[in-house]
Amino acid sequence: xxxxxxxxxxxxxxxxxxxxxxxxxxxxxxxxxxxxxxxxxxxxxxxxxxxxxxxxxxxxxxxxxxxxxxxxxxxxxxxxxxxxxxxxxxxxxxxxxxxxxxxxxxxxxxxxxxxxxxxxxxxxxxxxxxxxxxxxxxxxxxxxxxxxxxxxxxxxxxxxxxxxxxxxxxxxxxxxxxxxxxxxxxxxxxxxxxxxxxxxxxxxxxxxxxxxxxxxxxxxxxxxxxxxxxxxxxxxxxxxxxxxxxxxxxxxxxxxxxxxxxxxxxxxxxxxxxxxxxxxxxxxxxxxxxxxxxxxxxxxxxxxxxxxxxxxxxxxxxxxxx
Numbered sequence: 230x231x232x233x234x235x236x237x238x239x240x241x242x243x244x245x246x247x248x249x250x251x252x253x254x255x256x257x258x259x260x261x262x263x264x265x266x267x268x269x270x271x272x273x274x275x276x277x278x279x280x281x282x283x284x285x286x287x288x289x290x291x292x293x294x295x296x297x298x299x300x301x302x303x304x305x306x307x308x309x310x311x312x313x314x315x316x317x318x319x320x321x322x323x324x325x326x327x328x329x330x331x332x333x334x335x336x337x338x339x340x341x342x343x344x345x346x347x348x349x350x351x352x353x354x355x356x357x358x359x360x361x362x363x364x365x366x367x368x369x370x371x372x373x374x375x376x377x378x379x380x381x382x383x384x385x386x387x388x389x390x391x392x393x394x395x396x397x398x399x400x401x402x403x404x405x406x407x408x409x410x411x412x413x414x415x416x417x418x419x420x421x422x423x424x425x426x427x428x429x430x431x432x433x434x435x436x437x438x439x440x441x442x443x444x445x446x447x448x449x450x451x452x453x454x455x456x457x458x459x460x461x462x463x464x465x466x467x468x469x470x471x472x473x474x475x476x477x478x479x480x481x482x483x484x485x486x487x488x489x490x491x492x493x494x495x496x497x498x499x500x501x502x503x504x505x506x507x508x509x510x511x512x513x514x515x516x517x518x519x520x521x522x523x524x525x526x527x528x529x530x531x532x533x534x535x536x537x538x539x540x541x542x543x544x545x546x547x548x549x550x551x
Contacts, residue, residue: 230505232535233258233299233512235453238524240270245290247271252294254532258512259296260338260451263328264303264321272301274321278328287332299512300336300394300423300451301329307382308342308374308402310351318342319378323385330389336451336511337386338394338423341403341412342378344371355400357470375402376415383416394423394451405432406439410446418447425453425516426500430491431469431483437503444507452504454513454535456491459483475520485518488531498538505540513539 234256239247244261251259261267263274277283291297303325305318322339329337346354346367359365386393395403395412403409406422406429413420422443426436443449459469463482471482478484488497501513513535517527 230501230510230539230541231257231512232454232532232539233260233514234528234532235260235262235267235302235514235516236271237262237267237302238517238528240268244271244287248290248294248296252296254529255536256532257295257297258299258514259291260300260302260512260514261298262302262304264301264325265305265318265339267302267304274324274328278324278331284332298332298334299514300338301325301332301334302338304338304340304396306340306342306353306401308344308371308378309353310345315342319382322382326386326389326391326393329391334391336392336394336423338396338451338453340398340401341375341395341408343401344374346370353400355402355404371402372411375412379412379416379420383420386419387417391419392450393420395420396423396425396428396453398425398428399432405429405434406442409443410448413446413448421448421450423451423453424449425455427453427455427457427485427491427516427518430457431459433469437499440500440503440507440509444503444509447508449504449507449509451511452509452513453516454488454531455516455518456486456488456531457483458486458491478520484520487517487519487522487527488515489534490519490521490530494534494538497534501535501538501540505544 234251236247236259261272263269263272303322307315307318309315325337343353356364356368397404409422469482473481515531517524519527
């Protein structure tokens with residue numbers, strides 16, 4: 230298990246400069262966006278796909294700074310009711326899976342996507358209650374669409390031996406662990422979670438319990454290290470489904486925070502330990518989205534906490550148990 234970083238906050242500098250900076254902080258892995266919401270500033274899909282020379286140049290930078298790639302990222306909505314939007318997201322995701330295979334990267338992170346509530350709707354619709362009954366009907370329609378799409382995409386992932394790591398995210402169909410397991414069971418084992426606890430905290434989900442649940446289904450393909458702080462004084466007034474802008478920090482019920490600023494170091498050590506219990510030994514990929522600090526400071530503080538929490542060696546023999 231090692232500490233990694235999603236490089237999106239560093240796209241104002243070259244990948245080599247970002248790699249040098251992160252290596253100096255003893256980061257071991259990088260997650261790089263090359264499709265969907267995360268552009269291609271640090272890894273151009275168009276330049277590298279099917280180009281051995283471009284791929285070799287990319288690997289040279291990784292080798293120079295002793296880094297590995299934990300995942301490539303392609304966050305979009307391939308289930309969007311707008312055909313052009315959905316087609317672009319699907320195209321990006323499929324190409325990023327191909328590129329990951331060519332670079333020997335075993336995971337691509339993404340969203341499940343979210344359809345509209347019916348075939349004639351134009352806007353994605355996140356269903357949060359089964360009543361009135363048309364909402365339950367809409368949810369059935371969405372799952373039919375999702376299973377059809379993801380079954381085909383899962384076959385593409387299997388063909389390239391790349392895991393698809395879906396971030397459980399509100400305003401996407403798969404927003405919590407039971408939905409994640411449902412999608413996995415209706416497709417194949419290449420579909421699993423990019424476990425990002427920040428979206429679970431404010432929903433009231435117990436994160437170590439969710440890790441255990443997904444671990445029982447062998448469904449954790451990648452991990453995002455991002456924290457959330459819930460502000461009870463706002464929750465008591467308006468609950469957790471908060472539509473206030475993320476930059477209106479004082480009035481929000483919750484905020485994304487750097488690791489350690491939503492939950493303390495003891496909690497993060499429990500998270501790391503639970504991940505080990507269920508057999509996850511990949512990267513803890515820091516995703517910085519804390520509006521109360523700068524990117525570099527937020528990354529550095531998160532790295533500091535996780536480096537004290539992470540296990541760098543394999544478990545020793547339990548000699549005392551014999």
